[in-house]
Amino acid sequence: xxxxxxxxxxxxxxxxxxxxxxxxxxxxxxxxxxxxxxxxxxxxxxxxxxxxxxxxxxxxxxxxxxxxxxxxxxxxxxxxxxxxxxxxxxxxxxxxxxxxxxxxxxxxxxxxxxxxxxxxxxxxxxxxxxxxxxxxxxxxxxxxxxxxxxxxxxxxxxxxxxxxxxxxxxxxxxxxxxxxxxxxxxxxxxxxxxxxxxxxxxxxxxxxxxxxxxxxxxxxxxxxxxxxxxxxxxxxxxxxxxxxxxxxxxxxxxxxxxxxxxxxxxxxxxxxxxxxxxxxxxxxxxxxxxxxxxxxxxxxxxxxxxxxxxxxxxxxxxxxxxxxxxxxxxxxxxxxxxxxxxxxxxxxxxxxxxxxxxxxxxxxxxxxxxxxxxxxxxxxxxxxxxxxxxxxxxxxxxxxxxxxxxxxxxxxxxxxxxxxxxxxxxxxxxxxxxx
Ligand code: UDX
Ligand code: UDX
Numbered sequence: 001x002x003x004x005x006x007x008x009x010x011x012x013x014x015x016x017x018x019x020x021x022x023x024x025x026x027x028x029x030x031x032x033x034x035x036x037x038x039x040x041x042x043x044x045x046x047x048x049x050x051x052x053x054x055x056x057x058x059x060x061x062x063x064x065x066x067x068x069x070x071x072x073x074x075x076x077x078x079x080x081x082x083x084x085x086x087x088x089x090x091x092x093x094x095x096x097x098x099x100x101x102x103x104x105x106x107x108x109x110x111x112x113x114x115x116x117x118x119x120x121x122x123x124x125x126x127x128x129x130x131x132x133x134x135x136x137x138x139x140x141x142x143x144x145x146x147x148x149x150x151x152x153x154x155x156x157x158x159x160x161x162x163x164x165x166x167x168x169x170x171x172x173x174x175x176x177x178x179x180x181x182x183x184x185x186x187x188x189x190x191x192x193x194x195x196x197x198x199x200x201x202x203x204x205x206x207x208x209x210x211x212x213x214x215x216x217x218x219x220x221x222x223x224x225x226x227x228x229x230x231x232x233x234x235x236x237x238x239x240x241x242x243x244x245x246x247x248x249x250x251x252x253x254x255x256x257x258x259x260x261x262x263x264x265x266x267x268x269x270x271x272x273x274x275x276x277x278x279x280x281x282x283x284x285x286x287x288x289x290x291x292x293x294x295x296x297x298x299x300x301x302x303x304x305x306x307x308x309x310x311x312x313x314x315x316x317x318x319x320x321x322x323x324x325x326x327x328x329x330x331x332x333x334x335x336x337x338x339x340x341x342x343x344x345x346x347x348x349x350x351x352x353x354x355x356x357x358x359x360x361x362x363x364x365x366x367x368x369x370x371x372x373x374x375x376x377x378x379x380x381x382x383x384x385x386x387x388x389x390x391x392x393x394x395x396x397x398x399x400x401x402x403x404x405x406x407x408x409x410x411x412x413x414x415x416x417x418x419x420x421x422x423x424x425x426x427x428x429x430x431x432x433x434x435x
Contacts, residue, residue, distance in 0.1 A: 001024050001025070001078060001079060001183065001184055002024070002025045002027075002076060002077045002078050002079070003019055003024050003025065003026045003027075003077055003078070003079045003080075003081065003184065004026070004027050004028070004029065004073035004074060004076065004077035004079070004080040004081065005019070005026060005027075005028040005029070005081045005083055005119075006028075006029045006070055006073065006080065006081065006082050006083060006084060006102050006106075007029070007030060007082065007083040007084035007085065007098075007102075007120070008028055008029075008030040008035055008039060008045070008083075009046070009083065009084070009085055010046055010048065010153075010155055010158060010259070010325070011083045011119055011120070011151050011153065012028065012030075012081070012083030012084070012119070013028070013039075013044065013045070013046065013048075013051060013055075014048065014051060014153060014158045014159060014162050015081060015083060015119060015151065015162065016028035016064060017051060017054040017055050017058050017064060017159075018054070018159065018162045018163060019184065020058035020061075020063035020064035021054055021057070021058055021063070022187050022188075023063070023187075024063065024184065025063060026058070026063060026064050026065070027064075027065045027066075027067050027072070027073045027076055027077060028064065028065075028066060028067070028073075029066075029067050029068065029069065029070055029072075029073045030066075030068065031068065033068070036066060036068055039055065039066045040066050042055055042056040042059055043055075046323075046324065046325075047323060047324035047351040047352075048155065048156070048158050048159065048322075048323065049156070049157075049159065049322055050159040050160075051158070051159060054159065070102060070105040070106060070109070071105065071108075071109045074105075074106050074109040074110065074114065075109055075111075077114070078113070078114060078115065079114070079115045079117060079180075079181065079184060080106055080114055080115070080116050080117065081117045081119045081149075082099055082102050082103065082106075082116065082117065082118050082119060082120060082130075083119040083120055083151075084098040084099055084102055084120060085098055085120070086098070086099060086120045086121055086122055086263075086267075087263070088262075088263045088266055088267065091270060092266030092267065092269055092270045093123075093266075093267065093270035093271075094121075094122065094123050094263075094267045094270070096122065096123070096126065096129075099118070099120055099122060099126065099130070100129070100130075100133055103116070103130045103133040103134055103137070104133055104136075104137045105137075106134060106137075106139075107133055107134035107135065107136065107137025107138055107139040108137045108138050108139075110134065110138070110139035110140070110143050110144055111143070112143060113142075113143050113144065114143065114144045115144070115145050115146075115147055115177050115180060115181055116130060116134060116144055116145070116146050116147070117146075117147045117148075117149045117181065118130065118146070118147070118148045118149065118150075118201075119149060119150070119151050121150065121151075121204050121205070121208070121260065121263075121264055121267070122148075122201060123201070123267060123270075123271050124198055124201045124202055124205075124271055125198070125201075126148075126201060127146045127147070127148050127171065127197035127198075127200075127201065128146075128197065130146050131144070131146045134146070145172060145173075145174045145177035146172075146197070147170060147171060147172040147177060147178065147181055147197070147200075148169075148170075148171035148172070148197050148200035148201050148204075149168070149169065149170055149171070149181060149200070150169055150200060150201070150203060150204035151204075152165065152166065152167075152204075152207065155258065155259070155319075155320065155322075155323040155325055156320055156321060156322030156323045157322070163188075164189075164190070165188060165190050166190060167190055167191050167192070167193055168182075168185050168188065168190060168191070168192045168193070169192075169193050169195065169200045169203050169204075170182060170192060170193070170194050170195070170200065171194075171195045171196055171197045171198070171199055171200020171201060171203075172194070172196075172197060172200075173196060173197055175194075178194045182194075204264075205264055205267065205268045205271075208260055208261055208264040208265070209264060209265055209268050209282055209285075211249050211256075211261060212256055212261045212264075212265050212282075212285050212286075212289070213281065213282065213285040214249045214250065215249055215250075215251075215255070215256050215261075215289075216255070216256075216284075216285035216286075216288040216289050216292075217285075217288075218232065218235075218236055218250045218251070218252045219252050219253070219255060219288055219289070219292045219430075219431075220288050221235055221236075221252070221431065222252035222292075222430050222431025223291075223292075223295065223431070225431040225432060226430075226431055226432070229433055230432075231431065231432040231433065232252045232430070232431030232432060233252070233413060233431070233432065236250035236251070236252065251412075251413070252413065252430050252431045253292075253411055253412045253413065253430055254292060254293050254296055254330040254385065254411040254412070254430070255288075255289040255290075255292035255293050255330065256289055256328075257319035257320070257327070257328035257329050257330055258319040258320060258325060258327060258328055258329075259325060259327040259328070262289075262327075262328040263328075265282055265285065265286050265289075266286070268282060269282055269283060269286070292430075293330050293333045293334075294333075296409070296411060296430065297333065297334060297337045299409070299428065300312070300334075300381060300383065300409055301337075301341075303381065303407060303409075303428070304380055304381060304405075304407075306341065307337070307338045307341040307342060307343030308341055308342035308343060309342060309343070310338075310343045310344070310380040310381070311343065311344045311345070311346060311378060311379045311380050311404070312334070312338045312343055312344070312345055312346075312379065312380065312381055312383060313345075313346045313347070313375040313376050313379035313381065313382040313383065313403075314331055314334060314335070314345060314346070314347035314348075314375065314383050314385050315347075315348065315372050315375060315382065315383065315384045315385060315386070315388075315391045316331065316348075316349050316352075316384065316385040316386025316387070316388055316391060317329060317331040317347055317348075317349035317352040317353065317355075317356050317385065317386060318331075318349055318351065318352035318386050318388075319386070320386065320387075321386055321387055321388045321389070322388075323351075323352070324351040324352045324354075324355055325352070325355070326352050326355045326356055326359060329352075329385075329386075330385055330411065331347070331349075331356070331385045331386070332356070332359065332360075334383065334385065335347075335356075335360065335366060339365050339366065343365075344365050344366075344367070345365065345366045345367065346367045346369055346374075346375045346376075346377070346379060347366065347367070347368060347369065347375060348368070348369045348370065348371055348372050348374065348375045349386065349388070350388055350390060352386075353368050356368075372390065372391050372394050372399070373394060373395075373398070373399055373402070376399045376400075376402050376403050377402050377403075378402070378403065378404055379403050379404060379405075380403070380404050380405045380407065381405060381407040381408070381409060382399070382403065382407070382408045382409070383408075383409045383411060384408070384409070384410045384411055384412055384414055384415065385411050385412075386412070387412040387414035391414065392414055392415065396408075396415075396419065396420060396423035396425065397422075397423040397424060399423070400423050400424040400425050401424070406424050406425050406426060407425065407426050407428075408420055408425040408426070408427050408428070409428045409429070410427065410428070410429040410430075411429075411430060412430075413429050413430055413431070413432075415427075415429075417429065417432075
């Protein structure tokens with residue numbers, strides 16, 4: 001089938017290369033010239049395992065083409081996915097400007113039947129608004145249908161999640177259009193659930209917000225565990241044996257970051273407020289999440305007797321391992337707190353350092369190092385922020401010897417307390433006796 005994907009971010013690029021790999025003819029569009037130059041050279045603008053190889057192979061077979069023109073992509077395709085970003089406004093509501101601008105451009109080019117698909121996470125009612133914009137821009141109502149087909153991929157495992165999804169959701173008011181879109185996915189081995197537009201839009205928010213609530217729930221227990229001397233990992237393991245609860249997403253830590261859970265919880269809270277529903281449960285999950293990192297920073301501050309004049313070493317900067325994404329990364333909160341109070345940072349991340357440099361600018365209080373070992377030199381405390389595999393296999397005895405103070409805070413419960421103590425560290429983590 002002939003498919004267009006507008007937007008080559010984490011969602012758009014992965015969708016485009018996977019659909020091309022599955023034999024469709026895909027044209028993918030972006031308005032960022034630097035991204036386009038990289039893509040045309042077969043270089044992925046994002047770090048996501050496997051994506052660059054699939055980009056190269058689909059470009060080589062000619063199944064994937066890169067363009068800067070929404071008009072060209074619309075004319076060449078029957079199915080057009082919108083996957084541009086949907087950032088948050090200050091008040092948490094969703095900035096829909098990019099989606100609506102793209103819809104306008106698509107609408108002005110529709111001369112024959114097209115299916116326009118929302119992949120981006122968008123507020124309830126967006127499907128109908130996109131249909132209105134398409135028509136206002138000149139498209140004849142009989143020449144298009146709008147479908148909501150939300151994406152559930154996780155950064156760091158985006159390719160696998162897209163190739164082997166748990167489910168595909170197709171929200172449409174027109175059964176024929178839903179059937180046609182299902183054909184795009186006919187080689188995927190998973191259930192396809194067809195719903196109304198609004199249900200599909202809500203499924204995406206309901207899923208992400210549930211994951212956020214689940215993590216906040218275990219993080220709230222991590223606080224109780226620290227007070228009463230329980231171990232939250234044991235609590236999570238004990239809960240996880242119950243099929244109704246499940247083992248996944250019960251890892252206590254520094255709280256959820258990234259481009260989706262923070263944005264989508266705030267987005268749904270804004271939507272429910274507009275609808276007149278007070279979603280107290282979700283509000284509380286956001287509060288727990290904010291408190292989790294503040295509490296962790298407080299513990300480090302107390303242990304050091306304040307950050308002024310101290311050097312804090314950070315292992316990991318990305319919001320989770322296997323990605324270079326630093327949106328709502330906990331590292332940024334720690335950097336902000338330490339440097340605002342007169343402390344210095346030494347840090348390393350395998351792929352996210354350039355993004356942090358661009359975010360905070362070059363200065364002499366944040367030093368970027370070539371390895372975790374180098375970070376530790378002359379630090380007063382070492383903090384594991386992102387549980388990259390490489391940080392789990394370092395020689396911590398040697399690292400301890402290179403530090404001013406042998407203090408280690410493990411924000412992800414990624415290291416063995418016994419091993420760290422025998423390496424000479426005073427070891428602290430989230431939600432346990434070692435807290
Ligand atoms: C996506 C979804 O869009 C978002 O709704 C969801 O919640 C998370 O995943 P993501 O892929 O992470 O967002 O966004 P981003 O990495 O910001 O990529 C968006 C891309 O669209 C960028 O490459 C940007 O250059 C491009 N873009 C943006 C356009 O091509 N045209 C525009 O008008 C705006
Ligand atoms: C999330 C959803 O999982 C995905 O389905 C959706 O399409 C996009 O949003 P993503 O943000 O890429 O994916 O990563 P995810 O693995 O969900 O992690 C989100 C945050 O939660 C990370 O900061 C991670 O460190 C944290 N997390 C995750 C925990 O603290 N504990 C856990 O048990 C799981």
